[in-house]
Amino acid sequence: MTIRNVLVVCIGNICRSPMAEGLVAAALPGVQISSAGLQAMAGQRADPIACELMDARGISLEKHRARQLNLDMCQRADLILVMDREQRRTVQERYLFAAGKVFRLCEFGDQDVPDPYRAGRSAFERSLALIEGGAQQWVKRISRVSS
Template sequence: MTSVTSVAPLTVLFVCTGNVHRSPLAERLLRARMPGVRAVSAGTFARPGAPMDTATRSVLEELGGDSAGFASTQLTAELVERSGLVLGLAREHREAAVRLAPLALRRTFTLREFLRLSDGTGVPGAAVRRGTLPAVPAAEDEVPDPWGQGYDALKDCGRDLDVLVKELVRAISPMVCE
């Protein structure tokens, strides 16, 4: 009899404030770009169960993502604890995740921070490098919130996130293919 070992896929949790624009876009773009990863999202002040914003859906679909079945989720300690990589879209989101699950510190970053620190070594390498590189201004670690700024700002945010997610795919591919 042959034994088959099943390896769970990497879970990447994206966190923003309302789970309305940034984190759903990042989640669904990663799902479209890297099906072997389990992408989820949550908000620090989300309205649980709310459907995807209509404008966000439009931007997502224009970028090749799928909005089907999306429902907003409140960030919880359990979500953070069950995720192999937690990526805030701003420093406040990274900090909120770590406050909920302090042991997740070594696998919790902002998206831009992770991309800056991960040099092909995945989460462990990024965690080690975190304290060895010079600090950057907060704006360099954050994806600006398009909330209340109109459709063009949301489209710009979506395009920026698409570029970042493509970089993320390259950064985490070695982790997924191990």
């Protein structure tokens, strides 16, 4: 199975999923990577702290605008990566057909990525460290199955 379209999901689509989207997209230029939120702050820019941390990694979130998760996005995605068990359950309940393609970003480390929203820079740094580890694992797997 070739993975051509990856959707990254969190709650507001302004902190965790944009950072994960940026990291995975940078590592997999031939794959369509996008993000959305279960309760998206639609139209909002990425959180300033997320932007700052990603800029330090050479990845710009300047063009990011939060989007609400919808049926079409889930249908087009070959893989849907969420931040925690609750989000996985929610996506699978809303979109029953997606059950086999929804996984946590940190599935292989059996970890959830905590939401850093309004919790300060150190919370963002902790979440981003988990996101980077999870993204690296998925990039390896996607590269293997898509090559």
